[in-house]
């Protein structure tokens with residue numbers, strides 16, 4: 001495996017673990033409903049599992065999860081948070097473009113905000129290889145719904161101004177990753193939800209993005225300070241109500 005694959009996120013693993021939100025319950029209900037697969041007892045491969053946000057949620061619903069993640073630091077957070085629970089999770093350092101798994105072992109192959117890091121063709125061929133005949137592919141992205149709140153649109157615009165590598169809703173040409181064109185789609189769905197989060201946790205989430213990891217530490221600190229100042233003006237009590245939406249694509 002190419003050991004550089006996980007480096008971007010390994011640099012921000014603590015912020016990722018502390019700051020990123022989980023996915024809403026509605027998303028898991030939609031996955032079961034659309035695929036016809038009961039998560040309880042299913043075998044699910046979580047590709048690009050990161051610190052294990054999806055892994056933990058699938059396990060809590062009774063799935064047998066195989067978490068595949070190239071980043072050693074991200075994987076370390078994932079395994080440390082799983083200790084003692086059940087069902088057991090298999091956590092493997094690996095590449096989603098060359099899954100370290102036998103053919104036909106899984107009911108689900110899931111990419112939780114990870115597919116855009118993989119080769120669009122090879123990754124899906126790998127997913128098909130490891131899936132059982134009635135298995136399904138799931139792609140999901142947890143996104144700020146900036147059009148729903150002026151303060152959030154302004155927050156995203158400040159990011160777009162300050163971060164050369166920014167890629168998000170403040171850019172005209174931005175769109176969700178084209179996973180739905182990579183396989184036979186059962187359905188795409190947008191699932192709205194609201195995240196209540198303290199300003200400091202929200203700023204940790206900001207620091208966990210790959211585009212922030214590309215800034216110098218001084219530039220990242222300056223941007224976080226600026227965002228904190230603006231957010232405190234808007235939410236003096238320190239808790240944000242963030243309009244979110246999950247983009248979910250499910251297919252075979």
Ligand SMILES: C[S@@+](CC[C@H](N)C(=O)[O-])C[C@H]1O[C@@H](n2cnc3c(N)ncnc32)[C@H](O)[C@@H]1O
Nearest residue numbers: 006009048049050053071095096112113114117
């Ligand atoms: C935005 S994070 C998503 C983590 C997690 N799935 C979640 O929902 O929070 C993207 C993850 O994809 C991983 N990744 C990058 N390239 C990969 C590859 N070729 N194969 C598998 N995972 C990869 C990164 O290391 C990172 O942990």
